[in-house]
Amino acid sequence: xxxxxxxxxxxxxxxxxxxxxxxxxxxxxxxxxxxxxxxxxxxxxxxxxxxxxxxxxxxxxxxxxxxxxxxxxxxxxxxxxxxxxxxxxxxxxxxxxxxxxxxxxxxx
Ligand code: FES
Numbered sequence: 001x002x003x004x005x006x007x008x009x010x011x012x013x014x015x016x017x018x019x020x021x022x023x024x025x026x027x028x029x030x031x032x033x034x035x036x037x038x039x040x041x042x043x044x045x046x047x048x049x050x051x052x053x054x055x056x057x058x059x060x061x062x063x064x065x066x067x068x069x070x071x072x073x074x075x076x077x078x079x080x081x082x083x084x085x086x087x088x089x090x091x092x093x094x095x096x097x098x099x100x101x102x103x104x105x106x107x108x
Pocket of ligand 1: 044045046047048049063064065066067068
């Protein structure tokens with residue numbers, strides 16, 4: 001994978017997010033309470049709400065528009081809702097957030 005150094009982990013607030021410009025639109029980086037980082041397109045699969053402004057809990061984010069819940073590690077909407085936000089491989093290494101933009105993960 002072609003990992004790119006995006007920022008320091010500390011640049012993302014715990015239970016917060018940060019938006020970066022990706023090749024196909026904005027990408028939201030989410031930091032969980034466990035200091036894991038996940039990356040999804042900043043577009044809710046429902047009607048395109050900005051997931052980066054949603055509430056993070058566990059490994060989910062709740063869309064700020066109509067409260068769909070999206071699994072951060074898969075991009076899938078939690079039932080009964082159906083849909084998928086594109087996910088990008090992300091990881092934390094030595095306090096840095098790395099993102100693999102080329103390997104766009106397909107929806108399950
Ligand atoms: S746009 Fe996200 S729940 Fe409707």
